[in-house]
Amino acid sequence: MPATRTSKTGRTQEERSAAMRARLLDATIDCLVEHGYSGTTTTRVAERAGVTRGAQVHHFPTKADLVTAAVRDVAARRARLAFARMDELAASTDPIGDTLDLLWEIHQGPIFAASTELLLAARTDPALRALVAEVEPEISEVIVEFGRRLFGPQADTSAFRHYAYTAMDTVRGLLVGSWAYPDDSHLDARWQRARACLRQLAPAELTVR
Amino acid sequence: MPATRTSKTGRTQEERSAAMRARLLDATIDCLVEHGYSGTTTTRVAERAGVTRGAQVHHFPTKADLVTAAVRDVAARRARLAFARMDELAASTDPIGDTLDLLWEIHQGPIFAASTELLLAARTDPALRALVAEVEPEISEVIVEFGRRLFGPQADTSAFRHYAYTAMDTVRGLLVGSWAYPDDSHLDARWQRARACLRQLAPAELTVR
DNA sequence: AACAATACCTGCAAGTGTGTATGTTAGTTT
DNA sequence: AAACTAACATACACACTTGCAGGTATTGTT
Known part of the structure; x- marks a missing residue:
């Protein structure tokens, strides 16, 4: 137990550590969104988090570690948000x-830009690629688990999986497109159309558990 | 006319220039695909093209110029390929x-990776963004023109345009997804499914001109 | 043949990014 | 309270990128 109160701050090591990590991860996501992967320099992240670079490197030895951890973190938070509903x-x-x-809805906000930056960077960076390969199955598993809880064992059929992938591809395509054609005004309308298509495409026998 | 043959090479300035530009643009695309945008250093491009950096900077004063020119170039070539069919x-x-x-088919090959790299870089780089904003309408226009020639005036309806966008979004989504889940084996199968959906979704009255 | 213009080359300056080594402070254990 | 460990700070080395200045070669013009 943190018995001896040698200091004034009164925070246990674990608390300090967790708080620091949280600040760094948040700052990293912000940087990814604002400056892209290569613009997300460890220096800038540290600055933004109001932390020295030494602290940063202590928690995340390499840039790849930092960025993957950050994306993993938002992904997890968004997942919790989904499960809550x-x-x-x-x-x-x-x-x-x-x-x-x-x-x-889940794909709105910083998560998509951040993870796309990571993904594209990983495409050509072996070190990152290795880390992403670790994280990606976790995320996949969460999605499958979500489906399983909502739709029961039907979620384990290959038809269902294909359907889920198609849906996600559609969302991704729309959002990537929204960068190419910065006319965001029709974005929601286009989602409505795509949604209608996907809705129709759903495996007929699919029912809530 | 290039009358005076003062040299041995016998190439006109314009020929020299065009050849050099072509080599640089090709090398740029290769680098984009292999190393991503930030890995596409002007030095590396010049090396790969077998050219000095001086020559490179002479033809494309800035990196942004070089990269947008390269992507514009492949896009144009792919477009010609489409028109040919x-x-x-x-x-x-x-x-x-x-x-x-x-x-x-058009989206296979280097074009997609290269243009996505450019797009994502432009998302956070104002200088690039400005150039991309110039190129993007050109590409859009080519697509619309293609539709117009194939389907006549129907191509100018907003329904058609929405449909075209949706189709392109789907393709993009699939391909981006293929980086996230490196299991390329089912990629074509997934395209078949998506294609079927899009086929169904097509404006009913659409006929070839 | 002489002059101008364009293509191309060499070398450099300034800035930046990453990782590491080493020192200091705060928290934990005995 | 002393010894220990983890958290955090400072400073630096190495590599690397971009854009530019100033020179040489090739082509076009008169």
Whole structure:
């Protein structure tokens, strides 16, 4: 136990460590979104987090570690957010449609830009690639688990998996496209169209558990 | 006319210039694909093209110029390739389906990786962004023109445009996804599914001109 | 043949990014 | 309270990138 109060701050090592890591990860995501992967220099991250570079390197020895940890972190947070709304979906009159909307919603915010930056960087950086290869199955597994809890064993069929992938591809495509054609005004409308298509495409026998 | 043959090479300035530019642009695309945007250093490009950096900077004063020119170049070449197959499409029994397949085919090869690298870099780099904003409408226009020639004035309806965008988004999404999940084996199968969906989604009244 | 213009080369300056080595402070253990 | 460990800070070395200045060679013009 943290018995001896030798100092004034009164924070245990673990608390300090966790707080520091959180600040660094947040700063990293911000940098990824604002400056892209190569613009996310360890120096800049440290600055933004209000931390010295020494502290940063102590927690994340290499840039690859830092960035993957950051993306893993937001992904996990978004996942928790999704799971928190599971009941709502199960009670819905159109669970599939609502799940699609949730998928869209989850992808809003910094997560998509950040993870795309990571992904594209990993495409050509072996060190990153190795780390991403570790993280990616975790994320996949979370998605599958989500489906399993919502739709039961049907989620383990290959048809379901294909469907889930297709849905995610569609969302990704729309969002990448939104960078190419910065006319964001019709973005939601286009999602509505795509959603309608996906809704129709859903395996007919799919029912909420 | 290039009358005076003062030298042995016998190449006109314009020829020299064009050849040099071509070599630089090709090398740039290769680097984009292999090393990503930030890994595409002007030094590396020059090396790869077998040219000094001085020559490179003479033709493309800045890195942004070089890279956008390169992407514009491949895009143009792919477009020519598409136009070359226009007759084939017009004669097809399923012109829309075949056009979708052509769209997919066009996106294979280096063009997609290269342009995505450019796009993502432009997302956070103002100088690049400005150049991309110039190139992007050109590309859009080519696509619209293609549609217009194949489907006539129907291509100018907003429904058609939305459809074209959706199709392109789908292709992009699939390909970005293929980097996230490096299991390329099912990629074509997934395109078949997506294609089927898009085929169905096509404006019913759409006919070849 | 002489002059101008363009293509191309060499070398450099300034800035930046990453990782590491080494010192200091705060927390933990006995 | 002393010894120990983890957290954090400072400073540096090495490599690398970009854009530019100033020179040489090739082509076009008169």
